[in-house]
Every structure is written in C-alpha cells, then in structure tokens.
Amino acid sequence: MIYWELFLAFFIPGILGYGGGPASIPLIEYEVVARYKWMSVEQFSEVLALGNALPGPIATKMAGYIGYEVAGIFGAIVGVFATVAPSLILMIALLGLLYKFKESPKVKRMTALVRPTIAILLGALTYRFLESSYLGAGVWHTAFLIVVSFLLLEKWKVHPAFVIIGGLGYGAVFLS
Amino acid sequence: MKTHIELFIAFFRSGILGFGGGPSAIPLVHKEVVTTFKWMNDDEFSDVLALGNTLPGPINTKMAGYIGYRVAGVPGMINAVLSSIVPSILMMIVLLTMLASFKDQPWVEGMTKGVIPVVVVMMAVLTWDFFKKSNKGLGWKISLIILSLSFIFIEIIHVHPGIIIAILLVYALLKPSKTKQEEAKKKVGAN
Numbered sequence: 001m002i003y004w005e006l007f008l009a010f011f012i013p014g015i016l017g018y019g020g021g022p023a024s025i026p027l028i029e030y031e032v033v034a035r036y037k038w039m040s041v042e043q044f045s046e047v048l049a050l051g052n053a054l055p056g057p058i059a060t061k062m063a064g065y066i067g068y069e070v071a072g073i074f075g076a077i078v079g080v081f082a083t084v085a086p087s088l089i090l091m092i093a094l095l096g097l098l099y100k101f102k103e104s105p106k107v108k109r110m111t112a113l114v115r116p117t118i119a120i121l122l123g124a125l126t127y128r129f130l131e132s133s134y135l136g137a138g139v140w141h142t143a144f145l146i147v148v149s150f151l152l153l154e155k156w157k158v159h160p161a162f163v164i165i166g167g168l169g170y171g172a173v174f175l176s
Numbered sequence: 177m178k179t180h181i182e183l184f185i186a187f188f189r190s191g192i193l194g195f196g197g198g199p200s201a202i203p204l205v206h207k208e209v210v211t212t213f214k215w216m217n218d219d220e221f222s223d224v225l226a227l228g229n230t231l232p233g234p235i236n237t238k239m240a241g242y243i244g245y246r247v248a249g250v251p252g253m254i255n256a257v258l259s260s261i262v263p264s265i266l267m268m269i270v271l272l273t274m275l276a277s278f279k280d281q282p283w284v285e286g287m288t289k290g291v292i293p294v295v296v297v298m299m300a301v302l303t304w305d306f307f308k309k310s311n312k313g314l315g316w317k318i319s320l321i322i323l324s325l326s327f328i329f330i331e332i333i334h335v336h337p338g339i340i341i342a343i344l345l346v347y348a349l350l351k352p353s354k355t356k357q358e359e360a361k362k363k364v365g366a367n
Binding site (some may be wrong): 010012014015016017022023024025026028032034040041042045046047048049050051052054055056057059060061064065068069076080083084085087088089090091092094095104106107108109110111112113114115116118119120121122123124125126129130132133136141142145149150152153154160163164167170171172173174175176 | 232275287292314
C-alpha cells in the first residue's frame with residue numbers, strides 16, 4: 001500500500017512536470033506535504049535545500065530520499081523508478097513518432113501553456129517557505145538571510161552550494 | 177564490457193558534476209557523449225535534446241536512458257540512468273540521515289531555520305524565471321489569464337494541480353494550430 005502511494009506520489013509529478021526537474025518540485029511538494037503528509041513544509045524545504053547543494057538531477061534526489069524516509073531502500077527504488085521510468089519508456093517507444101512532430105507547434109504549445117500554472121505553483125511554494133521561515137526564525141533573521149542570499153546568488157553569482165552551507169552555518173550559530 | 181565502463185564514466189562524471197538540477201548537466205553530458213566518447217555527433221545530440229524537451233519528466237535521466245540505449249541496448253540504458261542518479265541519491269540519504277540523528281540538538285534546529293530563507297530566494301528566482309518565460313511564450317494577456325485561473329483553482333478552490341495541467345495539455349493538443357487556420361484561409365481565398 002505504502003509502495004503504491006509512493007509510486008503515485010512520484011509518478012504524477014514525473015509525468016506532469018513539463019520543463020525538466022525543477023518544474024516538478026511544487027508538484028512533488030503537493031503530493032508529499034499536502035496529500036500524503038509524509039513531511040512538514042520545514043522538512044521538505046530542508047530536503048530541497050540539501051538537494052540543491054548536492055550535484056545531480058534534483059527530481060531523482062528528492063524521490064530517492066523521500067522514498068527512503070517513508071519506506072526504506074525499497075521505497076527509494078520505487079520513488080526513483082516512478083520518477084524516471086514512465087518518461088524514459090515514452091521517449092524510447094515514441095522516438096520515431098516524436099521525431100516527426102518535434103517541430104510541431106502543438107508540442108511547443110504544450111510546454112508554453114503549462115508554464116503559467118507552474119509559475120503559480122512555484123510562487124505558492126515560495127510563499128509557504130517564507131511563512132515557515134517567518135514563524136521559525138523571526139522577521140529580522142529571515143529578512144537578513146533573504147537579502148544576503150539574494151545578493152550572493154543573483155548579483156555575485158556565488159555557487160548555490162556555498163550559499164546553502166553559509167545558511168546552515170549562520171543557523172547553527174545564531175538561530176540555535 | 178568496455179562500452180559499459182565508458183557509459184558508467186560518462187554519466188557518473190556528468191551527474192556528479194552537474195550542480196543545480198538536470199538542465200545544468202546538459203553541457204557536461206554533451207562533452208562526454210560528443211567530444212570524449214564520440215557516440216553521437218552534434219546534430220544527433222541536439223535532436224535527442226529537443227525530443228527530450230518535448231516529453232515530461234526530468235531531462236537528465238531521459239538523455240542518459242536514451243543515449244545508453246542507443247550505445248548498448250537495454251543494459252546500456254539501465255547502466256547510464258543508474259550512473260547518473262545513484263551517486264547523488266546516496267550522498268543525499270547519508271547526509272540527511274546524519275543530520276536527522278542529531279535532530280534534537282539546538283544547532284541542527286538552527287541550521288534548518290537558517291537554510292529556509294536561502295531556499296525562499298532560490299524558489300523566488302525560479303518562479304520569476306517561469307513567469308518571464310510564460311510571458312515571452314504566450315504574450316502577457318493569455319499568460320495572465322492562465323496565471324489567474326491557476327491561482328483561483330489551485331490555491332482557493334484547491335483543485336489538484338495535476339488536473340489543471342492535464343486540461344491545459346489536452347487543450348494544447350486539440351486546439352487547431354494557427355498556421356493551419358491561416359493555410360485554410362489562404363485556400364479559401366484562392367478558391
């Protein structure tokens with residue numbers, strides 16, 4: 001039963017996440033936090049932060065870790081399989097057909113039409129993280145960390161892994 | 177066997193060096209597949225990339241799976257996918273499990289609090305990216321309509337986001353293309 005739930009929780013974001021791994025993050029959050037309640041928003045953001053700090057595709061890291069948390073090694077395998085296999089099988093099976101429709105305006109429109117919805121989902125997730133930071137760390141720490149990490153990431157183009165390590169260090173010292 | 181070792185090296189290297197999610201690893205995959213091991217030329221690679229982008233799901237594993245399949249059949253596919261994802265998943269499980277075992281220490285709680293604002297910034301930037309891209313791809317009017325409808329249905333009425341996305345995808349497939357309509361008009365005009 002739990003394996004079936006894990007399969008569904010990662011199959012749906014995998015098959016609906018148009019635009020690569022990051023587009024499926026809010027969909028994964030919806031399944032993991034809102035629907036199956038395996039994690040709180042804070043736990044999810046911690047997993048996401050560490051996932052961003054580590055190399056490799058983000059969707060499979062999330063699926064692997066959350067699957068492992070929920071149901072051990074076999075859970076990790078189910079989560080990753082559900083994320084990867086359907087779209088990969090589609091790709092290999094439909095290759096000839098897809099090749100023909102690669103330039104089709106319909107296929108391009110599919111990606112374009114879904115983008116605003118993904119933007120809303122990402123925005124809502126951002127807001128939930130902001131809210132949980134405000135409740136946990138307070139206004140001033142939150143504002144300070146947001147401004148500093150924005151400058152580091154976007155203005156000075158520091159690697160996200162270092163910014164995340166910085167955030168962890170700041171928290172260990174000033175927020176404990 | 178040599179091919180399998182090469183596949184492992186190619187996708188292990190590009191997976192472990194690709195920070196920031198799948199798309200950032202694409203140039204690394206390109207380097208291994210086209211320059212180092214010469215399994216494909218530039219044109220073939222860009223075709224595979226274009227096809228991968230038209231399908232849902234993570235891009236990196238689709239690329240690894242398909243290229244592995246082309247080079248060495250089903251075992252090659254399995255080898256390439258596992259090489260690109262397993263190392264980073266293992267790192268993630270080990271690190272998070274270590275953190276979890278110190279969960280009750282105040283400094284670990286502090287770390288969690290300290291990292292959330294950083295995630296807020298990353299997510300906000302990603303949101304802005306998608307917002308900009310959707311204005312560019314659809315024009316701001318249609319983009320704004322879909323944005324508002326998605327907001328109402330997902331955040332206020334609490335419809336499963338999958339249903340909204342599925343409806344949009346079906347609409348994109350069924351709605352006749354503009355170019356066809358224009359062609360039809362031209363034909364009518366010619367007659």
